[in-house]
Amino acid sequence: MRANSAAAVLIRGAAPYGEQPLDLLLAGGLIVATGAAASVDERAAAAEIIDADGLVVLPGLVDLHTHLREPGREDAETVESGSAAAALGGYTAVFAMPNTDPTADTAGVVEQVYRLGRDVGLVDVFPIGAVTVGRKGERLAELAAMANSAAHVRVFSDDGDCVSDALLMRRALEYVKAFDGVIAQHAQEPRLTQGAQMHEGEVSARLGLAGWPAVAEEAIIARDCLLTDHVGSRLHVCHLSTAGSVEVVAAAKKRGTAVTAEVTPHHLLLTDERATGYDPVFKVNPPLRTAADTAALRKALADGVIDIVATDHAPHASQDKETEWDNASPGMLGLQTALSVVIDTMLRPGLLDWRGVARVMSETPSRIGGLTEHGRPIAAGEPANLVLIDPAASWTVSGAALASLSANTPYEGMELPGRVVATYLRGRRTAGAGAGVAG
Amino acid sequence: MTTTVRQIEQGRAASGPTAPPTPAQTPDTAPIRLPRHLLSAGDLNRATAEHVLSTAERIEQAIAGREVRKLPTLRGRTVVNLFFEDSTRTRISFELAAKRLSADVITFSAKGSSVSKGESLKDTAWTLQAMGADAVVCRHSSSGAPQQLSAWVDGHVINAGDGTHEHPTQALLDAYTLRRHLGPLVGRRIVVVGDVLHSRVARSNVLLLSTLGAQLTLVAPPTLLPVGVQAWPVEVSYDLDAALVGADAVMMLRVQRERMSGAFFPTAREYSRSYGLDGRRRALIAPHGIVLHPGPMNRGMEITPQVADGAGSVIVEQVANGVTVRMAVLYLLLSGEIEMAGGTA
Amino acid sequence: MTVSPVTAPEIRTEILGPPDIARTIDRIAHQILERNGDRPVVLLGIPTRGVHLARRLGERLTAFADRPTAVGSLDITLYRDDLRRHPPRALEETRLPPGGVDDAVVILVDDVLYSGRTIRAALDALRDHGRPAIVQLAVLVDRGHRQLPIRADYVGKNIPTAFGDDVAVHLVEIDGMDSVELARAVPTRGAAAQSRQGAV
Numbered sequence: 001m002r003a004n005s006a007a008a009v010l011i012r013g014a015a016p017y018g019e020q021p022l023d024l025l026l027a028g029g030l031i032v033a034t035g036a037a038a039s040v041d042e043r044a045a046a047a048e049i050i051d052a053d054g055l056v057v058l059p060g061l062v063d064l065h066t067h068l069r070e071p072g073r074e075d076a077e078t079v080e081s082g083s084a085a086a087a088l089g090g091y092t093a094v095f096a097m098p099n100t101d102p103t104a105d106t107a108g109v110v111e112q113v114y115r116l117g118r119d120v121g122l123v124d125v126f127p128i129g130a131v132t133v134g135r136k137g138e139r140l141a142e143l144a145a146m147a148n149s150a151a152h153v154r155v156f157s158d159d160g161d162c163v164s165d166a167l168l169m170r171r172a173l174e175y176v177k178a179f180d181g182v183i184a185q186h187a188q189e190p191r192l193t194q195g196a197q198m199h200e201g202e203v204s205a206r207l208g209l210a211g212w213p214a215v216a217e218e219a220i221i222a223r224d225c226l227l228t229d230h231v232g233s234r235l236h237v238c239h240l241s242t243a244g245s246v247e248v249v250a251a252a253k254k255r256g257t258a259v260t261a262e263v264t265p266h267h268l269l270l271t272d273e274r275a276t277g278y279d280p281v282f283k284v285n286p287p288l289r290t291a292a293d294t295a296a297l298r299k300a301l302a303d304g305v306i307d308i309v310a311t312d313h314a315p316h317a318s319q320d321k322e323t324e325w326d327n328a329s330p331g332m333l334g335l336q337t338a339l340s341v342v343i344d345t346m347l348r349p350g351l352l353d354w355r356g357v358a359r360v361m362s363e364t365p366s367r368i369g370g371l372t373e374h375g376r377p378i379a380a381g382e383p384a385n386l387v388l389i390d391p392a393a394s395w396t397v398s399g400a401a402l403a404s405l406s407a408n409t410p411y412e413g414m415e416l417p418g419r420v421v422a423t424y425l426r427g428r429r430t431a432g433a434g435a436g437v438a439g
Numbered sequence: 440m441t442t443t444v445r446q447i448e449q450g451r452a453a454s455g456p457t458a459p460p461t462p463a464q465t466p467d468t469a470p471i472r473l474p475r476h477l478l479s480a481g482d483l484n485r486a487t488a489e490h491v492l493s494t495a496e497r498i499e500q501a502i503a504g505r506e507v508r509k510l511p512t513l514r515g516r517t518v519v520n521l522f523f524e525d526s527t528r529t530r531i532s533f534e535l536a537a538k539r540l541s542a543d544v545i546t547f548s549a550k551g552s553s554v555s556k557g558e559s560l561k562d563t564a565w566t567l568q569a570m571g572a573d574a575v576v577c578r579h580s581s582s583g584a585p586q587q588l589s590a591w592v593d594g595h596v597i598n599a600g601d602g603t604h605e606h607p608t609q610a611l612l613d614a615y616t617l618r619r620h621l622g623p624l625v626g627r628r629i630v631v632v633g634d635v636l637h638s639r640v641a642r643s644n645v646l647l648l649s650t651l652g653a654q655l656t657l658v659a660p661p662t663l664l665p666v667g668v669q670a671w672p673v674e675v676s677y678d679l680d681a682a683l684v685g686a687d688a689v690m691m692l693r694v695q696r697e698r699m700s701g702a703f704f705p706t707a708r709e710y711s712r713s714y715g716l717d718g719r720r721r722a723l724i725a726p727h728g729i730v731l732h733p734g735p736m737n738r739g740m741e742i743t744p745q746v747a748d749g750a751g752s753v754i755v756e757q758v759a760n761g762v763t764v765r766m767a768v769l770y771l772l773l774s775g776e777i778e779m780a781g782g783t784a
Numbered sequence: 785m786t787v788s789p790v791t792a793p794e795i796r797t798e799i800l801g802p803p804d805i806a807r808t809i810d811r812i813a814h815q816i817l818e819r820n821g822d823r824p825v826v827l828l829g830i831p832t833r834g835v836h837l838a839r840r841l842g843e844r845l846t847a848f849a850d851r852p853t854a855v856g857s858l859d860i861t862l863y864r865d866d867l868r869r870h871p872p873r874a875l876e877e878t879r880l881p882p883g884g885v886d887d888a889v890v891i892l893v894d895d896v897l898y899s900g901r902t903i904r905a906a907l908d909a910l911r912d913h914g915r916p917a918i919v920q921l922a923v924l925v926d927r928g929h930r931q932l933p934i935r936a937d938y939v940g941k942n943i944p945t946a947f948g949d950d951v952a953v954h955l956v957e958i959d960g961m962d963s964v965e966l967a968r969a970v971p972t973r974g975a976a977a978q979s980r981q982g983a984v
Contacts, residue, residue, distance in 0.1 A: 209582050325587075473872070498862070
């Protein structure tokens with residue numbers, strides 16, 4: 001860890017979790033005082049004063065599912081540009097998926113990504129290790145080596161692909177118990193989704209695009225929950241997208257299965273009708289589903305059946321998106337718009353309050369990922385990983401203006417509620433006016 | 440079906456599969472409204488569809504029996520045939536249609552052009568723009584490609600078949616052929632048989648024929664019907680014999696033997712036995728009934744040679760009608776949009 | 785020539801009424817017979833109103849000549865030279881009589897002859913149908929202002945017109961009555977002058 005050389009910061013009148021406003025004094029990477037104690041503290045005298053009147057403060061967001069593309073596709077994103085996008089989105093930690101080139105399936109590559117993140121210093125980057133070599137689903141990668149590396153990998157995933165072989169999935173679940181790891185499964189039965197382009201339903205029938213049936217996701221989740229029970233391990237389900245999957249996870253949790261689940265912002269807001277114009281910016285894996293599914297996902301996130309929001313931020317170069325639908329790469333940007341979409345779909349309708357937002361976007365992802373410095377309470381003595389939000393503001397999304405090197409956002413031109421005003425990583429501003437990153 | 444989506448997006452509450460949505464047509468009294476591009480059969484309301492067919496009739500009249508089978512109407516206009524997918528039959532039909540209207544025709548076919556060298560769809564579009572194409576007839580193996588193309592070119596885009604999505608001019612020539620033999624199509628019983636799941640011809644025909652008031656029945660093994668077909672304005676049956684009784688017309692779709700590898704049916708033999716049109720089945724339809732096929736046919740698979748070449752088969756006539764109908768489409772599209780009350784030409 | 789809606793104040797004068805039109809058609813029929821003698825003619829009406837005039841003319845010719853006259857219609861829409869300037873026009877019927885036009889005396893029939901472009905298009909269309917021996921032109925009204933070197937062989941009535949004028953031909957088959965009207969625009973000198981003149 002680099003020594004934190006940031007000057008002290010006194011945040012005046014921010015409302016933690018939207019509750020009573022108070023002052024926060026940040027120094028030496030920590031929250032050193034809150035409330036009345038903050039302004040009388042001797043370090044407050046030399047502190048930079050931030051007027052946070054009307055702003056909400058939350059623990060810095062943690063994204064358990066991000067694609068930073070480096071190494072291999074630096075034309076679409078780098079650790080640096082992805083970190084900038086994350087910081088602007090209010091994130092202080094992201095977990096980087098291993099579908100890079102070369103694959104992050106060895107200690108060497110995960111350490112490389114870890115170091116890149118540290119050197120950029122805008123967000124803490126925690127590499128996720130691949131479950132199988134090359135993500136080919138044939139044999140296990142050196143999971144222990146990755147766990148013991150400088151990157152301290154605890155989350156493993158073949159995301160992009162499913163660990164579909166039942167025996168391999170069983171072994172992976174068993175193996176990571178040795179270091180309290182968790183397998184994050186991209187649930188997609190390959191035989192049911194060969195050549196699939198979008199959700200299988202009325203819209204796909206109309207548009208003549210090969211269908212991706214919901215059962216291909218649900219069947220794998222059901223199997224994996226049972227395997228997890230059987231071997232006594234931990235399972236995390238990536239980007240849950242269907243009402244049926246919600247039911248499977250709910251039943252498993254009722255049984256006591258150690259399963260957690262994430263949902264993406266786009267699955268909370270968008271449906272398969274978006275495919276109608278054949279604009280591949282709406283092509284994503286798992287695909288956008290029906291309105292009934294989005295309703296079930298929102299309710300599940302509110303109830304806790306779904307534990308967290310994870311962006312599945314997936315940048316793609318323009319030639320991979322401005323092409324025929326079935327030729328296009330699936331995936332959407334998400335880091336800079338996630339909080340606004342959650343405010344729109346969950347907070348405004350009253351499904352979650354700010355405490356709930358903090359839980360699903362910071363505290364729980366941090367816990368699942370095994371982090372100790374993120375998703376902490378806003379209290380004296382805790383690391384100063386915070387995000388300041390203006391709940392009354394709104395902004396219009398423009399792909400070209402986002403920090404990502406790519407522009408494939410499905411919210412192009414939309415006005416979204418809520419705006420990140422500043423993000424602090426260990427007391428140093430990483431986003432917002434005057435930060436190292438243009439806000 | 441594009442029109443149906445717009446209706447859904449505009450006002451229906453988010454709901455799962457409840458009652459089937461209203462079919463793609465707007466009310467019968469809606470005026471003729473020619474779209475800028477012809478991407479889907481659903482782009483045509485009833486008055487417009489009938490107008491296209493009447494225009495085709497007039498064009499056929501205009502050149503019937505003449506030695507000079509050419510009209511000067513599109514002289515000086517440029518029509519580009521952009522065929523990313525091999526198709527001699529459709530390509531020639533469009534070429535002939537454009538040439539008979541005296542347009543300049545340029546054909547890009549998949550082999551031996553920038554298209555095959557992997558130039559992107561967008562770059563191809565920009566080349567067409569630079570050439571000043573008035574109309575682009577686009578055939579592509581990816582559903583939606585002509586629609587994407589229409590966003591990048593100024594010319595009028597005509598979908599000549601995109602993936603498994605639509606083939607609107609095929610549906611128009613099918614409707615033209617049906618009308619010629621059956622008269623007005625309102626209430627006519629038409630049976631469409633075959634690989635509906637992968638058929639763009641089926642999708643376009645479902646839209647157009649239901650817009651024109653016909654009653655459609657789709658017959659296929661369950662594996663070859665799309666999930667979501669219950670929302671289409673059609674009846675569905677797995678029993679070909681029952682569906683054919685008294686039908687006014689039967690349209691056979693091409694079924695690829697290669698579908699066996701996707702486990703859609705066990706053997707070609709079993710498919711033919713259950714869903715092939717042979718002489719016995721042919722005799723079940725109404726005495727005035729006709730047999731159609733968009734071609735190319737798999738003789739012996741979905742249709743026997745005797746039926747294909749026999750009485751009441753209008754398969755060859757469909758091809759001739761294709762040129763006439765495509766001439767009408769080119770004429771109407773390249774002259775802009777009109778609004779006319781009623782629907783008589 | 786189609787009837788165009790006149791929105792400016794105007795004076796309408798009836799030039800021909802029903803008996804006048806009937807007499808005119810009779811006269812033209814006699815002129816055709818006089819000119820062509822025993823040689824059979826083929827009448828091709830130009831849609832829309834030319835078709836009905838051709839049919840009536842054919843009936844009179846048949847009566848006078850005591851032998852049937854071939855009558856048909858020739859739609860010229862696809863041959864117009866101004867297609868790009870207007871939305872797509874609806875196509876009308878083309879129906880050639882069974883004998884065709886090769887080596888025949890073809891008489892094109894239209895209601896109003898104006899710029900001559902319609903007839904020029906008709907000549908182009910006719911040429912693609914075959915090779916008539918002779919082509920003649922019969923019109924109910926010639927209103928002058930030719931833009932091409934085209935003239936009618938048989939004219940019902942010459943009506944000198946100004947550019948702002950409109951000649952409206954009504955036929956009972958389409959409009960419910962027979963008449964030829966001249967609509968002349970009234971020159972206005974401001975609102976006061978307009979209201980003084982009142983509705984015309």
